[in-house]
Amino acid sequence: MVGDTGGYFCRASNEAGTKDSQTKHLSVQFIHPPSIVLPTTLINGNLLEIVCTAGDAYPEPVLEIYKNGKGIIASTNGTGTELSYTANVMVSDAGDYFCRASNKAGTKDSQTKHLSVQCWCDSPKVNDDRIKILLAGVSILYGIFLLVLPVYFWLINCLEYRKEHRKGM
Known part of the structure; x- marks a missing residue:
């Protein structure tokens, strides 16, 4: 647990006295998967908003949003627990999206979500x-x-x- 981060030492005591070891610092690092929120279907030209939210992690992770396996936007090193991407959607934006969180403890990916983009026409x-x-x-x-x-x-x-x-x- 992150609460276990701190300095640790060993103390030995007997009839001759007490002796402490050197203090060692322990930093607990961990990462849980992030989550991603985006619509499943949009009409060409509408506003697309993707939000990536970090799971519990220490140290604070770098977040990235991926489309079809390629990174499209990344946060800078440890600048927050949320990353968002906003754009007017085009048909070429259709695809599979996921969010990746990385820190010294490792890398975790969110679930993949699919975005479909439809054309708007006045006919059936x-x-x-x-x-x-x-x-x-x-x-x-x-x-x-x-x-x-x-x-x-x-x-x-x-x-x-x-x-x-x-x-x-």
Whole structure:
């Protein structure tokens, strides 16, 4: 326990007297895993906030936030028990995030959490992580019949990639 940090010595006593050993200083170092908080799903352009909070540790740890295994931001040496990252989210921000705490006692990682980033469109949509197909009904009046032809929009990273018109169903 951190409360055990301090100076220790040994004292021996007998009929001849008492003798103390040299004092040795003991510094108890430990680290517990940090925690990470972030949303699971955001819409492209919204505000992303990731908060990494250190677990119990001595000495105070350095905190880092990782995305897909690569560090994106780190605290400076022992400057606090919380690290936050804020940005306007883009589709490329989707991925797996975790927080790492390190000190002289070692390194511990938080649980990994996944962030999905979706495109916002005004049309009904079929969700897929990489490509979104949007269906917008196009009506054509043909005689006395109303014919609805679907128009498909293929989006990659929220940008229109290709538009297809389908005939009759």
